[in-house]
Amino acid sequence: AQSVTQPDIHITVSEGASLELRCNYSYGATPYLFWYVQSPGQGLQLLLKYFSGDTLVQGIKGFEAEFKRSQSSFNLRKPSVHWSDAAEYFCAVGPINAGNMLTFGGGTRLMVKP
Amino acid sequence: EAQVTQNPRYLITVTGKKLTVTCSQNMNHEYMSWYRQDPGLGLRQIYYSMNVEVTDKGDVPEGYKVSRKEKRNFPLILESPSPNQTSLYFCASSRPGTGNTEAFFGQGTRLTVV
Numbered sequence: 155a156q157s158v159t160q161p162d163i164h165i166t167v168s169e170g171a172s173l174e175l176r177c178n179y180s181y182g183a184t185p186y187l188f189w190y191v192q193s194p195g196q197g198l199q200l201l202l203k204y205f206s207g208d209t210l211v212q213g214i215k216g217f218e219a220e221f222k223r224s225q226s227s228f229n230l231r232k233p234s235v236h237w238s239d240a241a242e243y244f245c246a247v248g249p250i251n252a253g254n255m256l257t258f259g260g261g262t263r264l265m266v267k268p
Numbered sequence: 269e270a271q272v273t274q275n276p277r278y279l280i281t282v283t284g285k286k287l288t289v290t291c292s293q294n295m296n297h298e299y300m301s302w303y304r305q306d307p308g309l310g311l312r313q314i315y316y317s318m319n320v321e322v323t324d325k326g327d328v329p330e331g332y333k334v335s336r337k338e339k340r341n342f343p344l345i346l347e348s349p350s351p352n353q354t355s356l357y358f359c360a361s362s363r364p365g366t367g368n369t370e371a372f373f374g375q376g377t378r379l380t381v382v
Contacts, residue, residue: 160310163308188371190373197358197374197375198311198358198373200370203370246311256360256371258303258311259310260309
């Protein structure tokens with residue numbers, strides 16, 4: 155069965171510091187990987203996705219993620235965090251031909267200190 | 269504007285009183301899904317539909333029903349809601365294809381069953 159683990163439930167970083175959110179997945183076939191962000195009271199916004207090609211993918215808002223097949227990981231990074239990045243972040247995996255049947259991780263809540 | 273619209277956004281109801289949460293998308297997507305979001309568990313898929321009159325159970329279907337009579341609509345029905353169905357619900361849609369697909373999410377429906 156497929157699964158996604160986000161080991162960090164909460165992370166606090168200072169504004170301007172770098173950020174890395176961890177995501178490990180278990181999937182029996184070629185994975186299709188996503189990072190979504192959920193701001194308080196809002197729906198989910200897609201940050202970036204990976205399905206093939208370059209293992210370092212760029213997304214919106216200055217985020218990037220690196221797919222490492224050998225480690226079954228898809229960690230999200232940002233070089234300099236802004237206060238507006240405070241939100242909950244979800245990693246998800248799905249089949250490569252159906253972007254709608256996703257398995258999500260438990261989420262990581264990011265807090266940003268001034 | 270391309271969007272997935274859920275109604276209502278907030279709902280408080282009593283145990284056993286049937287309710288329907290509507291979901292509509294204007295992108296002519298074949299795939300639609302319902303998820304529930306609970307703290308620490310991320311989003312879990314309730315039901316999905318790959319086209320009109322084609323629906324299937326997700327990971328947590330118990331206590332829910334869906335129908336897909338039209339391509340744009342995918343209502344979620346709780347015939348006899350119980351307090352353990354108190355949650356944040358999201359509808360999503362996408363098109364089939366290999367790789368370059370993504371799920372678009374509605375704004376969410378916060379349901380409280382007392």
